[in-house]
Amino acid sequence: MEWYSLTPEEWSAVHLSLKVAVVAMLASLPAGIAVAWALARRNFWGKSLLNALVHLPLVLPPVVTGYLLLLSFGKKGFIGSYLAEIGIVFSFRWTGAALACAIMGFPLMVRAIRLSIEAVDTRLEAAAETLGANAAWVFLTVTLPLTLPGIIAGMILSFAKAMGEFGATITFVSNIPGETQTLPSAIYTYTQIPGGDAGALKLTAISIVISLGALVVSEYLARRAGQRLSS
Amino acid sequence: MSLSVSVKHSLGSFMLEAAFESTGRLTAIFGASGSGKTSLVNVIAGLVTPQKGRVAVDGKVLLDTGAGLYIPASKRRIGYVFQDARLFPHLTVEGNLSYGEWFTPKGQRYASRQQILSLLGIGHLLARRPRDLSGGEKQRVAIGRALLASPQLLLMDEPLAALDQARKAEIIPYLERLRDEIRIPIVYVSHSVAEVMRLADDIAVLEHGRLAAFGPVAEIAQRLDLVPPEDRDEGGAVIVMAVIAYDESSDLTRLTATAGDILVPGHIGPPGMKTRVRIRARDVMLACEEPRKISALNILQGTVVDLVPADSSAVNVKLDCAGAIIMARITRHSANVLDLKTGSRAYAVVKSVSVSGPFPR
Numbered sequence: 346m347e348w349y350s351l352t353p354e355e356w357s358a359v360h361l362s363l364k365v366a367v368v369a370m371l372a373s374l375p376a377g378i379a380v381a382w383a384l385a386r387r388n389f390w391g392k393s394l395l396n397a398l399v400h401l402p403l404v405l406p407p408v409v410t411g412y413l414l415l416l417s418f419g420k421k422g423f424i425g426s427y428l429a430e431i432g433i434v435f436s437f438r439w440t441g442a443a444l445a446c447a448i449m450g451f452p453l454m455v456r457a458i459r460l461s462i463e464a465v466d467t468r469l470e471a472a473a474e475t476l477g478a479n480a481a482w483v484f485l486t487v488t489l490p491l492t493l494p495g496i497i498a499g500m501i502l503s504f505a506k507a508m509g510e511f512g513a514t515i516t517f518v519s520n521i522p523g524e525t526q527t528l529p530s531a532i533y534t535y536t537q538i539p540g541g542d543a544g545a546l547k548l549t550a551i552s553i554v555i556s557l558g559a560l561v562v563s564e565y566l567a568r569r570a571g572q573r574l575s576s
Numbered sequence: 577m578s579l580s581v582s583v584k585h586s587l588g589s590f591m592l593e594a595a596f597e598s599t600g601r602l603t604a605i606f607g608a609s610g611s612g613k614t615s616l617v618n619v620i621a622g623l624v625t626p627q628k629g630r631v632a633v634d635g636k637v638l639l640d641t642g643a644g645l646y647i648p649a650s651k652r653r654i655g656y657v658f659q660d661a662r663l664f665p666h667l668t669v670e671g672n673l674s675y676g677e678w679f680t681p682k683g684q685r686y687a688s689r690q691q692i693l694s695l696l697g698i699g700h701l702l703a704r705r706p707r708d709l710s711g712g713e714k715q716r717v718a719i720g721r722a723l724l725a726s727p728q729l730l731l732m733d734e735p736l737a738a739l740d741q742a743r744k745a746e747i748i749p750y751l752e753r754l755r756d757e758i759r760i761p762i763v764y765v766s767h768s769v770a771e772v773m774r775l776a777d778d779i780a781v782l783e784h785g786r787l788a789a790f791g792p793v794a795e796i797a798q799r800l801d802l803v804p805p806e807d808r809d810e811g812g813a814v815i816v817m818a819v820i821a822y823d824e825s826s827d828l829t830r831l832t833a834t835a836g837d838i839l840v841p842g843h844i845g846p847p848g849m850k851t852r853v854r855i856r857a858r859d860v861m862l863a864c865e866e867p868r869k870i871s872a873l874n875i876l877q878g879t880v881v882d883l884v885p886a887d888s889s890a891v892n893v894k895l896d897c898a899g900a901i902i903m904a905r906i907t908r909h910s911a912n913v914l915d916l917k918t919g920s921r922a923y924a925v926v927k928s929v930s931v932s933g934p935f936p937r
Binding site for chain 1: 722
């Protein structure tokens, strides 16, 4: 085994990690924008409760979040059992890993987008209203484009969190090579077997490269969006 | 064209209470900052819902709290030009202009893009971003954006307040053309006596949230008591005059009205054109006999109809010059020496006048 080549198992861990992270990021985006908008612009009963709930994964031990997911989305869980009837299964599947990652990254995503929405000048929204745009159009044509830098930042944070998620994932969907063994799980496995150091190091290097790459891309996109929006 | 507004709205300790009906092309809402001008136009636009109120444009009721009728801002078709332009930073000038147009149902579009671009002189800016525009250009694009939505009424909230003197002078002629060429009523908010006297047909004066006076410009102009103390020098009469001829050798234009003829510097416009002349009270001297050998060009004869003490030393004299009212601010001492009283004949010596125009071609 050369130091620069990857075994099929290692490749599958890299591939799976990217897939899980991208799916988690994209699937949670609409909900992230909706929750961020509600928290930034609306006053409703239970707002602090929603805010606490969103931030919960940030403060709970990841294992606890994973276990709660297992209880609710597992095959016998109170949500999972219904979903299983219509053919949607999360437990011990890569989709479960994506769900765990999405939930762990959600507070970070919502926070970034919320701050960005709060920074949008409501006077511009009022101007759009006088020009004939109803609330939905104001949101789509003014609020959303002006929030773009925050949305990009939120997506990257969610992606990065997903790339590194370990505790909730391994608790919820275990560590099955080819199905739920993401990069962190694979690294953890290597550290548990004698002579696994080389493999762990390789995957660690890949992990660093992907995370740095995401950071660079997000910086670039945010700067471009920021330039376009500066008034 | 008609606009009917009646509002009762309290904001903390501030109470806005005003009602007026205007049929003028341009109705000015005049008042010091904090007098409730912006709140009033926000009610008209639908951005603020008052506790009690009724708003109707050309007989179409947009708000009637008594009847529980509330048309949202997006459906009112009222153009709004804000003090701070509020162009969308993520769109080009072209995108900003198209924004309102896009939301207007095809059957209700009357605005001609070509006409508006040339009226405002913004045709060359289309590809630019708002951040690359000067303050005056931003304001013109904002006006164009509001007009292209084919509104039934145009609200302008201190559109010149954020601009320097040169930019103001650049935009005012466009506003005059707008008033004279588009067929919708305009509500113009300002705290500047000069702007209001130059542009308005009707004026509503707000003081601490209450309507202190409402009427045609010529009438309100005579009420020097309505002019805030810091702008006292700006108060004076407004009369409409017609151009007779321009004399190139002296660079003077002769204007006429029932009150008589006056000469003003520069080329104002073609013969027959009506123009609005503002004569500030402090620029008028009074004489009991016709002055001779005097450098002032403009002397109008009239009868004193009223004398109102202005402060401890000055008095405002209202002079009827064959139907046109001229205001003069002189010292009480002079009034005594000249023995001016109601019915006295007097000559108004006008030192300078400001005339609307020349108009952009």
